[in-house]
Amino acid sequence: MKCTVLIVDDEKNIRGGLAKSLELDGYRVVTAADGEEGWKTVNRDDIDLVIADLKMPRMSGEELLKRISSAYPTIPVIILTGHGTIESAVGAMRDGAFDFVTKPVNLERLSLLVKRALSNRELHMQHKALKEEIEQLKAKHRFEKIVGKSPKMKRVMDVVEQVADTKASVLITGESGVGKELIADAVHHLSSRADRPYIKVHCAALAESLLESELFGHEKGAFTGAAGRKRGRFELADKGTIFLDEIGEINAQVQIKILRVLQERTFERVGGEETVSVDVRIISATNKDLKKEIEQGRFREDLFYRLNVVNVDIPPLRERKEDIPLLSAAFLKEFNGENGKSIQGISQKAGALLYNYAWPGNIRELRNCIESAVVLSRTDVIEVEDLPMTIRSGSDDENVMIPLGVTMAEAQKQVIEATLNFYKGNKTRTAEALEIGRKTLHRKIQEYSLD
Ligand SMILES: Nc1ncnc2c1ncn2[C@@H]1O[C@H](COP(=O)(O)OP(=O)(O)OP(=O)(O)O)[C@@H](O)[C@H]1O
Numbered sequence: 382m383k384c385t386v387l388i389v390d391d392e393k394n395i396r397g398g399l400a401k402s403l404e405l406d407g408y409r410v411v412t413a414a415d416g417e418e419g420w421k422t423v424n425r426d427d428i429d430l431v432i433a434d435l436k437m438p439r440m441s442g443e444e445l446l447k448r449i450s451s452a453y454p455t456i457p458v459i460i461l462t463g464h465g466t467i468e469s470a471v472g473a474m475r476d477g478a479f480d481f482v483t484k485p486v487n488l489e490r491l492s493l494l495v496k497r498a499l500s501n502r503e504l505h506m507q508h509k510a511l512k513e514e515i516e517q518l519k520a521k522h523r524f525e526k527i528v529g530k531s532p533k534m535k536r537v538m539d540v541v542e543q544v545a546d547t548k549a550s551v552l553i554t555g556e557s558g559v560g561k562e563l564i565a566d567a568v569h570h571l572s573s574r575a576d577r578p579y580i581k582v583h584c585a586a587l588a589e590s591l592l593e594s595e596l597f598g599h600e601k602g603a604f605t606g607a608a609g610r611k612r613g614r615f616e617l618a619d620k621g622t623i624f625l626d627e628i629g630e631i632n633a634q635v636q637i638k639i640l641r642v643l644q645e646r647t648f649e650r651v652g653g654e655e656t657v658s659v660d661v662r663i664i665s666a667t668n669k670d671l672k673k674e675i676e677q678g679r680f681r682e683d684l685f686y687r688l689n690v691v692n693v694d695i696p697p698l699r700e701r702k703e704d705i706p707l708l709s710a711a712f713l714k715e716f717n718g719e720n721g722k723s724i725q726g727i728s729q730k731a732g733a734l735l736y737n738y739a740w741p742g743n744i745r746e747l748r749n750c751i752e753s754a755v756v757l758s759r760t761d762v763i764e765v766e767d768l769p770m771t772i773r774s775g776s777d778d779e780n781v782m783i784p785l786g787v788t789m790a791e792a793q794k795q796v797i798e799a800t801l802n803f804y805k806g807n808k809t810r811t812a813e814a815l816e817i818g819r820k821t822l823h824r825k826i827q828e829y830s831l832d
């Protein structure tokens with residue numbers, strides 16, 4: 382199959398000349414007259430390599446290069462520069478260009494470069510680069526399992542590093558599947574309590590009646606079935622860390638007891654009188670909006686402030702898309718190992734789908750997706766066919782296609798419907814996102830019979 386080269390230059394003669402030469406080399410060539418047109422072509426066509434001029438109207442070569450190397454890290458980009466602009470060439474290399482060629486273009490050198498870029502190319506090279514990047518990040522942050530290079534994730538990791546070795550209570554917030562538990566683990570493992578007990582309690586998984594005795598223990602005969610004294614999780618965590626997952630789910634009685642542990646470091650076992658003292662660091666997590674729980678009288682405000690001395694809020698994956706290629710590569714490696722496979726990489730088209738999908742289930746969903754793709758794949762590359770239907774269908778959760786010619790009302794209806802779907806029917810968040818009042822939203826929902 383012929384490889385396709387995209388030439389982006391605002392000078393028609395250069396486009397034509399390079400195209401002719403590369404066609405003689407046996408490539409399919411497409412051209413674009415500026416960065417913006419080039420970017421559209423990259424998104425639409427199956428491009429294997431890009432040659433781009435730096436100075437162009439509308440969108441510069443620098444900007445185009447940045448977009449390509451973040452959204453399509455497997456496409457090599459060769460930069461064309463004028464004489465005496467070596468700095469910008471160096472900048473381009475730093476931004477991920479494969480190489481650069483100065484004008485007037487030496488066609489022989491360009492031809493060699495293209496050949497080299499394509500032969501040792503994309504998947505193998507990029508996959509290796511990503512793997513190296515993962516190794517570096519791991520070493521640097523000492524967070525063995527946490528992958529991420531986006532500024533938002535770096536900020537999270539910085540906070541974690543700063544607070545880990547203090548006794549401050551940490552409240553971790555974020556949507557389901559963003560990695561709250563992973564961050565909680567990191568806080569403990571980076572603290573000087575690392576070789577002391579680390580006790581995890583999944584508050585939502587325990588029946589309400591059991592949670593109190595599970596956390597604080599009970600004395601013999603405290604309730605039917607309490608055959609002997611039992612130590613609770615807080616006692617087991619003494620000198621170490623306790624992780625209270627889904628803290629938004631605990632009842633008022635347990636909230637008071639936890640508050641007292643935070644204030645006085647003491648409690649009594651269920652059915653007991655003896656006061657027990659503990660030295661425990663508390664990390665908690667929730668995907669609920671605790672402020673709203675407080676407003677509605679379901680969560681104690683004083684407890685909230687004690688738990689939330691440091692807040693680590695993990696942004697959803699759709700707000701840090703730069704992490705998607707890295708995470709995909711990390712999971713690919715993991716599941717290759719687990720399934721005895723040696724898949725080399727992810728095809729450009731499949732990678733683009735992964736990048737553009739909105740990931741409502743965040744990293745957990747991405748991880749599951751790569752796992753099933755690894756299991757299903759019959760070749761050494763993950764192709765579009767190996768991805769789940771939801772991702773393949775292209776009905777991108779983040780975009781609404783509104784054809785020209787529809788009425789304003791119809792357009793409004795589609796936007797509201799898509800936003801509602803995106804927030805899983807949550808009207809408060811939908812109204813916020815659309816910057817309209819809840820009442821207005823309700824009225825529109827009725828008007829357009831969206832319910
Ligand atoms: N930055 C990351 N790097 C690598 N793996 C990650 C990262 N973040 C999350 N994961 C993985 O994604 C999955 C979900 O993470 P985790 O269980 O910590 O999410 P959570 O926020 O606690 O979700 P929930 O609210 O549903 O309990 C886990 O398998 C975890 O290992």
Ligand SMILES: [Mg+2]
Pocket residue numbers: 561562626
């Ligand atoms: Mg969790």
